[in-house]
Amino acid sequence: MKNSPVLILMLSAMLLLGACASGTNSNPTNTLPAPQVLVSADTQPATQPAPTETIPAATVTQSTPSTQTNPGIAIPEPENRTHYQLNLILNYYTQYAVVDETITWTNRSSQTFTELAVVVPPKYYPGSFSLRSLTDGSGSPISGWQEDGVRFTIPLLAPLAPGETTSLKFSYQLNLPAHEGTYGVSGRQTNLTHWYPYIPPYEEGKGWIIHPQQLENAMLVGEYMVTETSDFDVSLQLTDRQELIEVAASAPAEEKNGVRHYHLELARGFSFSVSDSYFEHEIVQDGVRIHSYVFMESQEAGKAVTEIAAQALKLFGELYYPYPREMLTIVAADFLHNMEMDGMVMISYGVFDFYNKTPKTNLTILTPHEISHQWFYSMVGNDQALEPWLDEALATYHEVLFYQRYHPDLVQWWWNNRVDGFAPKGYVNSDIYISGGYPAYRDAVYLRGAEFLQQLRDLIGDEAFFAALKDYALTNTYQIASREDFFAAVARHSQADLNPLLSKYFRN
Numbered sequence: 157m158k159n160s161p162v163l164i165l166m167l168s169a170m171l172l173l174g175a176c177a178s179g180t181n182s183n184p185t186n187t188l189p190a191p192q193v194l195v196s197a198d199t200q201p202a203t204q205p206a207p208t209e210t211i212p213a214a215t216v217t218q219s220t221p222s223t224q225t226n227p228g229i230a231i232p233e234p235e236n237r238t239h240y241q242l243n244l245i246l247n248y249y250t251q252y253a254v255v256d257e258t259i260t261w262t263n264r265s266s267q268t269f270t271e272l273a274v275v276v277p278p279k280y281y282p283g284s285f286s287l288r289s290l291t292d293g294s295g296s297p298i299s300g301w302q303e304d305g306v307r308f309t310i311p312l313l314a315p316l317a318p319g320e321t322t323s324l325k326f327s328y329q330l331n332l333p334a335h336e337g338t339y340g341v342s343g344r345q346t347n348l349t350h351w352y353p354y355i356p357p358y359e360e361g362k363g364w365i366i367h368p369q370q371l372e373n374a375m376l377v378g379e380y381m382v383t384e385t386s387d388f389d390v391s392l393q394l395t396d397r398q399e400l401i402e403v404a405a406s407a408p409a410e411e412k413n414g415v416r417h418y419h420l421e422l423a424r425g426f427s428f429s430v431s432d433s434y435f436e437h438e439i440v441q442d443g444v445r446i447h448s449y450v451f452m453e454s455q456e457a458g459k460a461v462t463e464i465a466a467q468a469l470k471l472f473g474e475l476y477y478p479y480p481r482e483m484l485t486i487v488a489a490d491f492l493h494n495m496e497m498d499g500m501v502m503i504s505y506g507v508f509d510f511y512n513k514t515p516k517t518n519l520t521i522l523t524p525h526e527i528s529h530q531w532f533y534s535m536v537g538n539d540q541a542l543e544p545w546l547d548e549a550l551a552t553y554h555e556v557l558f559y560q561r562y563h564p565d566l567v568q569w570w571w572n573n574r575v576d577g578f579a580p581k582g583y584v585n586s587d588i589y590i591s592g593g594y595p596a597y598r599d600a601v602y603l604r605g606a607e608f609l610q611q612l613r614d615l616i617g618d619e620a621f622f623a624a625l626k627d628y629a630l631t632n633t634y635q636i637a638s639r640e641d642f643f644a645a646v647a648r649h650s651q652a653d654l655n656p657l658l659s660k661y662f663r664n
């Protein structure tokens with residue numbers, strides 16, 4: 157179908173909105189202009205949908221809780237994984253927090269360590285992170301650590317032999333930056349993702365896996381963090397007017413004496429999104445609570461998104477394995493990009509605002525994308541900086557798998573508007589440091605990535621293709637997968653010669 161001007165404009169909006177990380181200025185000292193300025197004319201459909209009707213103050217619409225238990229996954233869980241205890245006290249109105257954190261880490265390598273590397277992502281925001289004390293598990297002070305940007309090198313009080321376990325206790329303050337993104341404060345929301353020090357993966361022969369973030373033209377390109385499957389016990393205490401505040405999180409809360417407690421196992425991180433402006437909706441499907449938090453103008457879309465999410469969970473559950481958590485949290489982001497976290501996704505308010513009640517809309521395209529990251533990012537990890545295609549090409553391709561399942565008449569529309577209209581160029585296995593910044597990154601990794609997956613499917617056939625994807629998911633859950641793991645899974649299901657395809661789409 158030919159692109160109408162409206163579609164082309166929607167397409168531009170999608171470009172801005174269709175990424176897991178795009179379009180934000182990550183410089184915290186450079187506060188972004190108000191959202192209405194950011195949504196420039198060329199990102200708005202020419203005919204804007206009528207404003208959603210104002211619905212009287214919302215309450216949680218909760219269907220009867222299901223008694224079904226989550227089927228879980230029959231995959232061996234990694235042993236001796238890292239444990240994070242995070243006790244957070246947050247004043248939402250002053251944007252100030254204090255945190256006590258204990259990391260318990262077991263040396264699973266064959267080396268003896270005399271120091272550990274720790275990544276402190278808030279250090280990218282000047283003045284945001286202030287360390288008050290650092291001790292070992294018994295409370296003995298540790299001194300002489302070195303800081304290099306976000307990387308801390310922390311000497312251990314005693315060498316840590318293979319198989320031994322140690323703990324680090326951090327006490328720190330966070331001054332949350334004015335930053336419309338997954339860490340920081342906007343007009344309507346405070347987001348805490350990658351808000352605490354973490355120990356990066358250690359690979360024999362390579363060392364600690366730490367990459368710098370990538371900024372090009374003051375825009376963040378992709379995600380730089382590589383994280384291991386770990387366990388989290390988190391508490392949150394709000395200190396001011398907590399009766400007004402709603403907390404979206406990676407896991408359901410148990411509240412005791414005004415403190416929320418969370419437990420999340422086998423995850424790569426723990427996120428919060430806090431606001432006094434949320435309207436909530438929840439449905440339960442197959443024992444999973446699907447809970448949305450949106451702003452007032454998007455209440456209808458806030459209900460629709462839970463239905464789209466339910467369809468997505470069903471599809472990906474069939475393709476791979478059932479969503480393994482008790483709850484999936486969907487949050488309207490008060491910024492213009494989308495992002496996946498463990499147990500939670502954030503979708504731009506712009507996507508909600510332009511929901512047109514049909515499947516021909518960004519909400520239907522991007523919700524399955526973000527939810528598929530619960531499998532490819534959260535369960536099956538990858539090096540997001542160096543091999544981002546392993547989660548982003550798959551997430552983009554999951555969009556069209558969603559249309560094939562639920563809206564087959566719109567599959568060609570999806571290809572025209574999401575991929576072909578951009579005539580994308582670049583190598584699928586580009587990293588986040590690609591020259592050309594975000595647009596080049598998106599074209600190569602997301603769009604060419606989707607083209608590549610379709611051509612791979614055409615070459616080896618549906619049966620082998622879906623068997624290979626499932627095999628890749630099952631064999632790499634809880635791991636950090638690589639290109640070799642992906643193609644090894646393909647090779648277990650097809651003898652086809654992939655070389656012509658690889659030379660077309662991949663560097664090397």
Ligand SMILES: [Zn+2]
Pocket residue numbers: 175176525526529547548551552
């Ligand atoms: Zn994505």
